[in-house]
Amino acid sequence: MPVDQTIARQHIDDLAAYVVASPTPYHAVAEGARRLTVAGFRELDETETWELTPGGYFVIRDGSLVAWRIPDTAGPGTGFRIIGSHTDSPTFKLKPRPDIRTADGWQQVGVEIYGGPLLNSWLDRELGLAGRVVIADGSATRIELIKTGPMMRIPQLAPHLDRSVNDVGVKLDRQQHTTPVWGVGRPDRSILDQLASLAGAGHDQLLGFDITAYDVAEPAVFGVDDEFFASGRLDNLSSVHAGLRALQDAETGPHIPLLVAFDHEEVGSATSSGAAGPILESVLQRIGLALGAAGQDHLRALAGSICLSADTGHAVHPNYPGHHDPQHRPVLNGGPLLKINAVQRYATDANGIAAWRQACGTAGVTSQDFVSNNAVPCGSTIGPITATRLGITTVDVGVPLLSMHSAREMAGVQDSAAITAAMRAFLAG
Template structure:
């Protein structure tokens, strides 16, 4: 009876985590919305907002900084040594898809369309025949910016099978320039600037520029008779951002300074002021130590003892394409978070990192699975190697296994999302194995 109650309680916690994740995805159609949603959630949990142009407080407390589509949060315990290590969780807020061009309108053959540019490496076909919205940030003539999102205004229509008789036998071939411009209606309909201005609540002439993405309007959905799978857009990598956001709130740090950093632009190389290859995290750590009056020697010692967990999704074995996966590493959705390893340093994990992650997962009571790519199919990369290179901090790459990565709609097991959150909470609290 007691075991059944414990199981029911565990399932309820998994579902509560998944419900929260689904709501977070709904609130985060762009990287700017995701970063703002994290900052708002943490502010409601008592984190104080700090601005880059202000003097930062020296006293212990919980703090959050927003920079464009990135967000960093940290907690300074009441009593902490000058050489205390940082426990850093890194993730990213952006996803592959499409961005609106500066000249946003196209008119062709009686149809009004949006001029868009491919962002990152999306599965182009997954964006076809979906009701799409615009979401992101606009700049106004008064110098201000604001977040905007429209309703369902666009669709990328697929060519009918009658006009492409070979599509099912020879495969769909899409030219990114010719075949992916979304239709918004007949050519006498409203132009893009009018649509954006209406969503922003301003006049069209008030708009100066925008950072806007296409986003799917379909809500997240739970799959299966027992609803143990979650289908949604942007799980890569909002699932990690969400887990880190919740984990740092639940953390009672012991001997460490917990930090979460959700960067933008990972899908296009991270080389921006809000990306992992930029100075954001290094600047935050420097200013934390400046505010605490930590000496250069103690700073170096603190970073030398610090760890970064780079959390991003990986591939679950695909049951229809098992030959595309490594024979010895076949992570399954629902089998727990993954440890990502690559000999060519596309991931930053090494033996020490593997030991750290194994210990953290053990302390959290969750299982972990190895992930390595097939030799003939090179893997992608993450912020892990970038963060390790910029800061010199020991780094390990982890995540959860999903299906349909880089699709407009991806799928994960809710058990994995919950297990990742639990493991990150232990890591951020300093629950590391001895000699980590």
């Protein structure tokens, strides 16, 4: 069943605002925290003892966020309804010594490739820098989030200098051809000076930084009927945004509704704030302890829990239709995907399928099945990692995209509101 067009447009406009405010995982978490605070959630410190009463709470660890509601009926063995997602996207990360000065007078920025970006999509775009910096403040330190406007560009070689480019395609050396330009003729300037000044500090006060590039172009709704949405970082801020909206609107049910947005999924998740790390497990255990859990209560709670692993998937590409399975043809605006894989690249099983279909039925949302073409293996998600770490039923879902991992991805306007409605029903249990 299609989502009301007015509701769908309001939702996509809010997603656009969230993406613009979130050029990095640190910004995505900060914007999520701001929205949760406005909705009455309270931030907790991991170094302090937690005392939980009915209401909403959240915890931030670097680029990851965990948020939840404690219902009036919650007890030591109450299970969880978990939405899992991730805050990071493929990009370029500043190297420790980023200033490059060429013999021809160009000033460039040394970057590492983060994740698996579609490299050619980053060419000839105005790029900004954003992230966190650690500043010396007397004998202490402070962390600041910074964001520049358009500052860099990775210029493509003109076809006059590469006559074969339109026949054999763009071939990029990952070191030589992906270095952005940010100035010319001023060898005295340093990109680090620019970053420090944004934090109100001098270069000598800049102790550390986690800075990445982002495309400064704003999201856009397009199509003859405004049915499409283009933006960077839809993988996977579309899922984080939907999870935030669903958690804020969730009705009280028999479980504890919880959203986790991990960092570092695009590089394997094996970090202290990634899905392979302990953050979710620690928070679940601490919630139980704050509710009086003892003995087998925590294990009982896990046994009664289920996780919705929300990450984007692939719609059938109109120019490459043979890359999908002949019997599974998901399209934009056809509803969120249920993702299934025989070798467990997705964690979905029969129990998870049933839970997802029940949620979609309650929400009046149509779901589409995604299964890979056997000749085109799929990627993976946080789903199998979460299922392995916690031993809970996990089902992989997500909105369909075209141009995944491009600097600018493409989604359907209807699908974002649809998956949010299904998530809301899932959390209510």
